[in-house]
Amino acid sequence: MRIHKEGYPTIFLSIIVVAVINLLTLFLLAPRYPVLTWIILIATVGLLIFIFSFFRIPKRTHSSGSDxxxxxxxxxxxxxxxxxxxxxxxxxxxxxxxxxxxxxxxxxxxxxxxxxxxxxxxxxxxxxxxxxxxxxxxxxxxxxxxxxxxxxxxxxxxxxxxxxxxxxxxxxxxxxxxxxxxxxxxxxxxxxxxxxxxxxxxxxxxxxxxxxxxxxxxx
CATH class of the missing domain: 2.70.70.10 (Glucose Permease (Domain IIA))
Incomplete structure (x- = not known):
């Protein structure tokens, strides 16, 4: 499986956004709200996995025939x-x-x-x-x-x-x-x-x- 070229800009931006959100969460919320911190981490990583999946190109054997x-x-x-x-x-x-x-x-x-x-x-x-x-x-x-x-x-x-x-x-x-x-x-x-x-x-x-x-x- 590979990632489609149309996904590179979206994935790059998503990685930056997820990283910023989780760094801010770690410093601002983690000491007082550890459960909320974990929820945000899981949600944002899950979203990132979905975005990677959306742009996937799985390996397949394609059908062919002039008819x-x-x-x-x-x-x-x-x-x-x-x-x-x-x-x-x-x-x-x-x-x-x-x-x-x-x-x-x-x-x-x-x-x-x-x-x-x-x-x-x-x-x-x-x-x-x-x-x-x-x-x-x-x-x-x-x-x-x-x-x-x-x-x-x-x-x-x-x-x-x-x-x-x-x-x-x-x-x-x-x-x-x-x-x-x-x-x-x-x-x-x-x-x-x-x-x-x-x-x-x-x-x-x-x-x-x-x-x-x-x-x-x-x-």
């Missing part, structure tokens, strides 16, 4: 339905949405091999990630991939109530590999996929998925 669509993130499948596309596409698509809790691995990965046709950031609200309108009203970054066979899929990184920063590394014209990093979302969020109608979906509502590992469907 496969793999999960772009860890989380729980919360939506599988046919919708009218609201961005880039003009037809109906299968929307598959994955909710990411703060405890999930938060690196986002390319679901297919291919070329990036479109990469666009949209400012917006910070509704809770499971809200139906979060897909269209929240801050988000959308990427459209064209597979080697010519099929196209749109992936939206969507901010939630706690997610205040979306990072995306892709630009139009990039050639990408399935399972490679597309970006990162900080502290709880959601990822939507818009797939061609007729795509075979191999997951179900409330199923837990792993980014780069779980096969969501097949062309």
């Amino acid at each position: 496969l669509i793999v999960a772009p993130c860890d989380g729980t499948v919360v939506v599988i339905e046919e919708v009218e596309a609201d961005e880039f596409f003009k037809d109906r698509r299968i929307q598959l949405s994955i909710f990411m809790s703060p405890l999930n691995v938060h690196v986002n990965r390319n679901p297919i091999d291919g070329e990036v046709l479109y990469s666009e950031y949209h400012p917006g609200k910070f509704l809770v990630a499971w809200h139906p309108k979060s897909s269209t009203e929240n801050e988000r970054h959308s990427v459209v991939y064209r597979s080697l066979s010519g099929r196209e899929v749109l992936v939206k990184q969507i901010a939630g109530a706690l997610a205040k920063r979306i990072v995306n590394y892709l630009k139009p014209g990039d050639r990408v590999h399935q399972g490679g990093e597309m970006g990162f979302i900080k502290f709880g969020s959601r990822v939507d996929l818009l797939l061609p109608v007729g795509t075979q979906i191999d997951v179900k509502i409330n199923q837990k998925v792993q980014g780069g590992v779980t096969v969501l469907g097949k062309w």
